[in-house]
Amino acid sequence: MRSIKKQKEVLLGVTGGIAAYKAAEIVRLLRKNDCSVTVVMTESAKQFITPLTFESLTGRHVYSGLFDPQSPSAMEHIELSKKSDLLLIAPATANIIGKAAHGVADDLLSCLLMTVIKPIIIAPAMNANMYLSSVVQENISCLRKRGVKIIGPEKGELACGDEGPGRLAEVESIVDAVKTELKTREKLNGKEVLVTAGPTREPMDPVRFISNPSSGKMGFALATEALKRGAEVTLISGPTKQEPLPGIKFIPVVTAREMKEEVFKCLPKIDIVIMAAAVGDYQPVRYSKQKIKKDKELLVLEFKKTIDILAEIGKKKGNKILIGFAAETEQLAGNAKGKLKKKNLDIIVANEIGISESGFQSDFNKTVILTKGGKQEELPLMSKTNLAGKILDMLNPYLISSLTTTKKFSRLK
Ligand code: CTP
Numbered sequence: 001m002r003s004i005k006k007q008k009e010v011l012l013g014v015t016g017g018i019a020a021y022k023a024a025e026i027v028r029l030l031r032k033n034d035c036s037v038t039v040v041m042t043e044s045a046k047q048f049i050t051p052l053t054f055e056s057l058t059g060r061h062v063y064s065g066l067f068d069p070q071s072p073s074a075m076e077h078i079e080l081s082k083k084s085d086l087l088l089i090a091p092a093t094a095n096i097i098g099k100a101a102h103g104v105a106d107d108l109l110s111c112l113l114m115t116v117i118k119p120i121i122i123a124p125a126m127n128a129n130m131y132l133s134s135v136v137q138e139n140i141s142c143l144r145k146r147g148v149k150i151i152g153p154e155k156g157e158l159a160c161g162d163e164g165p166g167r168l169a170e171v172e173s174i175v176d177a178v179k180t181e182l183k184t185r186e187k188l189n190g191k192e193v194l195v196t197a198g199p200t201r202e203p204m205d206p207v208r209f210i211s212n213p214s215s216g217k218m219g220f221a222l223a224t225e226a227l228k229r230g231a232e233v234t235l236i237s238g239p240t241k242q243e244p245l246p247g248i249k250f251i252p253v254v255t256a257r258e259m260k261e262e263v264f265k266c267l268p269k270i271d272i273v274i275m276a277a278a279v280g281d282y283q284p285v286r287y288s289k290q291k292i293k294k295d296k297e298l299l300v301l302e303f304k305k306t307i308d309i310l311a312e313i314g315k316k317k318g319n320k321i322l323i324g325f326a327a328e329t330e331q332l333a334g335n336a337k338g339k340l341k342k343k344n345l346d347i348i349v350a351n352e353i354g355i356s357e358s359g360f361q362s363d364f365n366k367t368v369i370l371t372k373g374g375k376q377e378e379l380p381l382m383s384k385t386n387l388a389g390k391i392l393d394m395l396n397p398y399l400i401s402s403l404t405t406t407k408k409f410s411r412l413k
Pocket of ligand 1: 256275276277278279280281306307308309310311323324325326327328339
């Protein structure tokens with residue numbers, strides 16, 4: 001195993017299962033790989049292994065209760081999550097997996113699961129029947145959709161004597177998964193990323209506007225993922241119900257024109273532009289200062305084209321990496337290829353709209369990703385959170401080195 005370059009802060013959650021003793025070996029291996037480890041135990045974990053073991057191995061205080069008088073701070077769940085680069089729960093019982101999936105926060109570890117915005121890796125270990133039960137499977141799939149990495153369990157003989165899936169993944173595989181995740185999370189260190197999201201609204205009078213049903217979910221997921229990978233993120237969004245994470249510079253706008261102005265204001269410092277916004281293509285020619293009355297049987301409005309923000313950026317692209325979206329109801333790849341070329345993009349994500357489970361409003365997207373170099377990858381229907389990760393993975397060939405903070409990029413073919 002190659003070691004991780006910089007000292008990283010790993011938060012290790014240990015829950016109450018027979019495999020809890022293996023967490024001691026995980027601590028040892030993580031420390032060998034240049035990670036500092038802080039352990040958070042649930043009450044039931046203490047039935048299997050003592051806090052003293054972890055205190056000795058980490059050289060640090062072991063956290064447990066929300067109201068622990070021995071704890072150095074009263075706001076542990078906030079402090080610990082701020083300091084950590086990754087949260088690993090190993091072993092994870094069916095109970096903590098259920099709490100994580102449903103937002104139950106009744107002890108320190110379950111609170112941390114909600115406050116940590118860093119990557120989360122969960123290594124389940126339990127009886128095979130429990131693991132295979134529909135409720136645990138649903139909870140795991142729900143966590144996966146939210147971008148949580150699940151490692152294992154493996155098949156084999158279990159502590160209870162049963163055979164089947166439920167054994168904690170090999171300690172080395174768990175530590176490897178941590179290392180891979182930490183490396184991914186450094187990929188955008190020092191990069192300035194601009195993401196646009198949501199719809200725009202083009203008003204025709206003080207109470208009416210023309211718009212589209214974009215929820216902003218894709219753009220917000222991209223901004224979150226870029227932040228998690230170490231980027232400085234600016235998010236410019238039209239009106240949505242989404243909340244940006246703390247740490248993202250958020251600029252709300254309403255019209256296509258406002259979006260364009262804000263985009264061009266921050267453009268000089270930006271390395272990577274991701275235009276996920278569903279910008280209105282047309283705006284009413286005339287804006288009526290007074291409410292348009294319904295005194296006519298037939299109302300005819302004239303529209304003129306708005307500026308194509310992405311095409312404008314494409315004209316002055318320089319060293320910037322440009323990622324666009326193509327919302328299509330037909331000929332996904334063909335239409336997207338045209339937009340990729342016309343707007344001078346590096347990557348275009350063509351998403352199928354007009355089908356019930358994908359696109360506008362949905363938590364899922366079915367896409368084809370095309371690059372300037374001629375690559376074409378068809379992706380299955382997946383959560384927008386996971387798709388955001390896939391899209392940012394496509395940037396890897398452009399980045400000279402994931403570990404430097406240089407602003408230079410290599411070009412794709
Ligand atoms: N876009 C933009 N400014 C606009 C319209 C679109 O910057 N006025 C961007 C979108 O954010 C998206 C890409 O251009 O990244 C493609 O948008 P899309 O709506 O799929 O295509 P259009 O270029 O608008 O063409 P059409 O509507 O005819 O398909």
